[in-house]
Amino acid sequence: MKQFIKMAALTVAVCTSVTANAATRWDMATPYVDATHHTQNIRQFAEEVKTATDGEFEIIVHAGASLIKHKEIPRAVRTQQVPIGEVFIGILGNEDPIYKLDNLPFLATNFTQAKKLYEVSKSALQAKLDKKGMMLLYSVPWPPQGLYSKEPINNIADFKGAKLRAYSSTLSRLAILLEASPTTVQSVEIPQAFSTGIIDMMITSPTTGVSSQSWDYVNNYTDVQAWIPKNMVIVNKRAFKRLDKSFQQALLTAAATAEQRGWEMAMNETTSKTQELAAKGMKVVEPTPELMESLKAIGDDMAKEWAEEAGEEGKALLSEYH
Ligand code: PCA
Numbered sequence: 504m505k506q507f508i509k510m511a512a513l514t515v516a517v518c519t520s521v522t523a524n525a526a527t528r529w530d531m532a533t534p535y536v537d538a539t540h541h542t543q544n545i546r547q548f549a550e551e552v553k554t555a556t557d558g559e560f561e562i563i564v565h566a567g568a569s570l571i572k573h574k575e576i577p578r579a580v581r582t583q584q585v586p587i588g589e590v591f592i593g594i595l596g597n598e599d600p601i602y603k604l605d606n607l608p609f610l611a612t613n614f615t616q617a618k619k620l621y622e623v624s625k626s627a628l629q630a631k632l633d634k635k636g637m638m639l640l641y642s643v644p645w646p647p648q649g650l651y652s653k654e655p656i657n658n659i660a661d662f663k664g665a666k667l668r669a670y671s672s673t674l675s676r677l678a679i680l681l682e683a684s685p686t687t688v689q690s691v692e693i694p695q696a697f698s699t700g701i702i703d704m705m706i707t708s709p710t711t712g713v714s715s716q717s718w719d720y721v722n723n724y725t726d727v728q729a730w731i732p733k734n735m736v737i738v739n740k741r742a743f744k745r746l747d748k749s750f751q752q753a754l755l756t757a758a759a760t761a762e763q764r765g766w767e768m769a770m771n772e773t774t775s776k777t778q779e780l781a782a783k784g785m786k787v788v789e790p791t792p793e794l795m796e797s798l799k800a801i802g803d804d805m806a807k808e809w810a811e812e813a814g815e816e817g818k819a820l821l822s823e824y825h
Pocket of ligand 1: 689
């Protein structure tokens, strides 16, 4: 019922924006809570759009999956249930292999590499979205992904039988190769999943480790820096085309600024949130060489699997990256 009322209110807002002369109000659905740089960045982006249009174009940010569940955001934007939204790229992995590239372990493990991978894959990403009637506005990374566990992880045998949280099909695949069992859990549900025993391990950023208060459930953070996944902010193409030209420009300008700011925020979070994990009592450790070697070997296998699945386009993309 609550959801229905929200959606009814939303429909009114969208209709108003079409009939009114200038003033436009867009609802934006995002998956992550305010305590993440992505959401903070989006709020600033919305503020800049508003300022640039003298308050005429307003984007109302509904964070933390409060308006639409994460998994449903891509479809909501495609069908114009909302004109704009944010999603984790990897969550679309089952739709097209291009979205899986973003979560491949040990392909891009520092921000320079992540930027390169983004540049190399951007036009393919844009083309896929375009086919579905959407546009890529900008994309921002998370800090590198590390390992949260109750017991120390010294080699891959320690993953055997673990109940590993998964947030994408690629991460589920990794869990299976590690002989762990993957369970899909959205970031807002991490605390509950740990406390009810659905998961006992996860691979995510220090950002999410802090926002989910991981120290309440696990003691060890192994800084494996396995990959640097990204979120993307997407817009419905028709909704964009209907915008006043000056609003379109304001949106694109604010998006370019947000992208740059977001990458810087992610880099800063890598240090500050890792420190916060330690300050909260987590044992922050470097991985053993043995663990890294085995994980990287699995990463290589997964890249090969991916290239097979993604075909010629995928192979060309990977070789351009390398
Ligand atoms: N946090 C998000 C996605 C990647 C990350 O670092 C999550 O854990 O769901």
